[in-house]
Amino acid sequence: MGYGSEQVHPLNLWYKQPASRWEEALPIGNGRMGGMVFGGVDKERVQLNEDTLWSGFPRDTNNYEVLRYLKRSRELIKEKRFVEAEQLVEAKMLGTNTESYQPMGDWYVVQHFSANNSRPEDYVRRLDIDSGIASTRFQVGQTEFMREIFVSAVDQVICARYEASGDQCLELTASLQAPVQFALSSADGVAIVLHGRCPSHVADNYMGDHPRAVQYEDNRAITFQAKLQVVVDGGHVSISNDNELTIHGARTATFLLSAATSFEKFDQQPFKSEAELSERNNHLLAAALSLGYEQLRERHTRDHRQLFQRVSIDLGQTPNALLPTDERLEAYKRGEQDPQLEALYFQYGRYLLMASSRPGTQPANLQGIWNDRVQPPWNSDYTTNINTQMNYWPAELANLSECHEPLFQLIEELSESGARTAAIHYNSAGWVAHHNVDLWRTSTPTAGHPSWAFWPLGGVWLTQHLWEHYLYNPDEAFLREKAYPLMKGAALFCLDWLQENEDGLLMTAPSTSPENKFLTAQGEVSSVAESSAMDITLIGELFDHCLIAAGLLQQDDSFAQRLEEARRKLPPLQIAPCGLLQEWHEHFEEHEPGHRHVSHLYGLYPGTTINSEAAPELVEASRLSLESRIRSGGGHTGWSCAWLINLYARLKDSESSYRFIHTLLARSTHPNLFDDHPPFQIDGNFGGTAGIAELLLQSHLDGIALLPALPAAWPDGYVKGLKARGGFVVDIEWIGGKLAGGRIYSTHGAVCRLQSKDSIRIQASDGIFIDASKAFKTIKNEWYSIIIAPKEGE
Missing domain, CATH: 1.50.10.10 (Glycosyltransferase)
Known part of the structure; x- marks a missing residue:
């Protein structure tokens, strides 16, 4: 089979071996359910998550003594x-x-081979982020085995397809397990069911550095059910006494997994009976079974691409694109240029946001939706002093506005609980x-x-x-x-x-x-x-x-x-006597000059009030503050490094910004391109994606800046589909570091003001030219062309 063009597609992550640890597995998700796909040959593991599986239950956490001490x-x-x-x-x-956010469990599929002495050849494991499908291919003897797996947002099931092409058939044993309290049962001779209960409490230890007590004694905790069903072509299916699915002699096997939980609402006790959970799963599986694999796959890819393909990007070509992703990352760490890897990282961030945050789901948490621990670091919660917000920095600019909606729902719910806290505390x-x-x-x-x-x-x-x-x-x-x-x-x-x-x-x-x-x-x-x-x-x-x-x-x-x-x-x-922006109103000496947070620079990014038009002296103080932090070791965590990319983009310092893009990938990225805080936190991925876009397009100062901070490492390229404030979609192309043209689409018919280092003209769809030096009123749902104006005398 070899390593052909299929796996070296610019939107593929691919590897020549199975994942040996969780941070090498490949993420799939539909916002509600997530999976980490390991790609094992003899034993496949898909680690499973569902976004409402948390420890605990609604409780009053207000401290009624606070007000006594505030004065x-x-x-x-x-x-x-x-x-x-x-x-x-x-x-x-x-x-x-x-x-704490909880794992749902693990889905294992053991594959038995009739040719015991044959070892797998031509192994390829990949994730196609354009289609949202993970796959594994390998050959044993004269038989090629292929697997595909995806999580459908349309049909709310995880679908996996196993195929054998050659003289061997599929011999599989599938099982479900969970790291929380669980029991197994079977249904209808072709399905197994995992019944689980989340802990009622995970004992306090915010940093997650030591083992903590996990409590199950309270029956108010969230319960859940996962149901795994299989359909085969040829052969037959049976269920063992251990509640394992056994597939014998099949040419194809299509697994469908659904999940239901007892979560109702943030302020309601979770309760759904086992019968209600079963009814939900049965409904989802029956609908998916009626469609069949090909329709499920087509519906999934169409829905996925409707979001993903809004943006395309080219930052330059590299021969390292032919390498497997882990080898490519190692070459990048050695200093080899790879603009295609940087473009892939940008698109991977968009993919991860789509996979962990969709309308109607919970927002992306510290780990998006992917967590394999009952006791995850920092509870895998929503940390709202930077991390949760950074998760959503690319949502608008990278044209995924719908993926922003779960955060708005969290804010609305938080305003209800937060009103009591404001009054009581x-x-x-x-x-x-x-x-x-x-x-x-x-x-x-x-x-x-x-x-x-x-x-x-x-x-x-x-x-x-x-x-x-x-x-x-x-x-x-x-x-x-x-x-x-x-x-x-x-x-x-x-x-x-x-x-x-x-x-x-x-x-x-x-x-x-x-x-x-x-x-x-x-x-x-x-x-x-x-x-x-x-x-x-x-x-x-x-x-x-x-x-x-x-x-x-x-x-x-x-x-x-x-x-x-x-x-x-x-x-x-x-501004302090040394020229740095003060972190408090009163001047203090810094305790940790290289602190990872740069909260005092919020007004530069993601805020807007520190800018060269309104406060040039604060811009300079911010620049000096950044230099001081970095000189003292700042930016040493993944998300902190990602923040630096965006801050330098706002400073129009393209080379410093690009330096931290390189640092983020080379120092703080796992083999599966997950951000390494350390440990894994997804905010660095999202912050890095936002930063790459911010170098190419900015719109925070009452206008659209085209290529405001283009790095020298990307001399030729294009980006299509980025969004700008005011209701615009922007395509840009550049050659030799200069704008070569582009288009602007108006979604709301607002006034548009363009800013560019190059002389440009604007042409409306009717062919009439508009003075690009002035703001102009656009027509809703119309495209406008960006044309490079000829130099004087041409």
């Missing part, structure tokens, strides 16, 4: 007794940790969320240290995604019905949280800058002070968004007036 903590901060304030917060104002209106969230929409601080656990601005940051979605898709109904009410609720909390000082400035206290610490004037270490730069930037930008929205919707005049007055009183960001 005292503010007094200590005002007296500059920062260490005492931090100790008070830690002792009296924190809560309990979130619950802080006697505030609106709603609040801190740095960790789970399936049960925990809005309270976690246990642990105040540097991470006490951060009441998580909800404020999340609302930026609502505003961004509106900017990319300017639909007034979305703004009126979904985005604005949630933004207003977060802003109401901020108005109560801000405290006016003796200078008339509105300050936040206690204030942390996510996970960072400082040195007091006495040389002591603390994380709690007044008005971190991130607090003020987040609140200021939220107020701006609410003011614009209220004006567009022509409502809430009195509320808008309150916001305008408060906005004027927010303290300005400070």
Whole structure:
């Protein structure tokens, strides 16, 4: 069979051997169900996930004592007794940790070969991200064996096809297991059923460094059922006493796996009877069986490509594209150029977002949807002081707006639980969320240290995604019905949280800058002070968004007036004597100069208020701050490195940005291209994808910048289908590092303003040229051509 063009397609990950560990397996998913495919010859393993399988159940995590200590903590901060304030917060104002995302189990298929002495040849394992199908091929003797597996979003089943072509038939034994409490049964002679129960609690240990207690004694925990059915062509199927499916003498075997859980809603006790779970699975499987494999495959690929093929990208060619992905990555680590690998990484990030976040599912968590541990690192939760937000940085720009929707549902649910926390903890209106969230929409601080656990601005940051979605898709109904009410609720909390000082400035206290610490004037270490730069930037930008929205919707005049007055009183960001942007309003010496978070630079990216038009001095201070962090070892985790890519893209520093693209792939990427924090976290993948796009297209400053920071490593190429704010889809082509042409499509008929280093002309579909130096009104659903203007005298 050999290694032909099929597996070296630019949108394939492929390997010449099975996965030897989880981080080498290939991910598949439909937003709700996920699988990690190992591609074993004698024994295939597909590790399974379902997005509502979490430990725990709805419970009140509010700390009813917090309000008693809030005033005292503010007094200590005002007296500059920062260490005492931090100790008070830690002792009296924190809560309990979130619950943990759980694995569903493992699906094993043992393959028996009649030619015992024959070893497999021409082995190829691959993932085609264009079709969303993983496959394995190999030859034993004169027989070629082929497997395909995918998770259908249309039909809500995992489908695997086994085929044998030659003198041997399929001899298979399939089984299901789970790392949580489970039991097995059989059904109808052609199906096996796994009945499982999630833990009622996974004992607190936020960092996940040591074994933790797993509790099952409470019957309120989530239960689930997975059902595996098989249809064969030729041969026969039987079920053993151990509830294993045995396939004997078949030419093809089509496995279908469905899953159902007892999860109802974040604030409802999970309950569905075993009969209800069975009814759900039986319905899904009956519908899938009536279609057959070919129709299931066609329906899946059509749905997948409708999203995936919106964007295509070419960053240049390389002979290393002929190498298996793991070998190619090793060559890249040695310094060999591979722009096609970088383009693949970009598209892989889009694939992973599609596979872990679809309308109606849970949002992508710290590991997307893929987790094999009952006790995953950091609970595999939603960490809202950077990681959850980074997961969705590419959603709009990379033309996957629908994949953003699960995050909006989380925000809406979090606003309900967060309203109680705002009232109970802080006697505030609106709603609040801190740095960790789970399936049960925990809005309270976690246990642990105040540097991470006490951060009441998580909800404020999340609302930026609502505003961004509106900017990319300017639909007034979305703004009126979904985005604005949630933004207003977060802003109401901020108005109560801000405290006016003796200078008339509105300050936040206690204030942390996510996970960072400082040195007091006495040389002591603390994380709690007044008005971190991130607090003020987040609140200021939220107020701006609410003011614009209220004006567009022509409502809430009195509320808008309150916001305008408060906005004027927010303290300005400070530049330290050494020229760096200060992380808190007061100047402190840095405790960890190479800290992985760069929260004080939020206004540069993903925010917008630190820009060369409005605040050039802050842009320079941000640049110096980045240099200082990196010089001291910053950017050392996968997601932190990905943040640097985007920050340098906003600084128009293409070469520094590209340097961190290389670092991200070379230092923080597993063989299956998963981001290595370490351990695996998916945010680096998504941040890297967003960063690559940000180098090619920006639209955050009231216009569309074409090729704002094109690296020298990509002299020729194109990208088609990126989205720009205002409601535009943009195609760009470049040659020799210069814009060569492109197109713009208007989705909403908005005003368009283009920015380019090259002289351009705009031609409408009717052939009429438009002055590219000025903003122009577009027509909805029309294309506009970008034409390079001839130089003077040509």
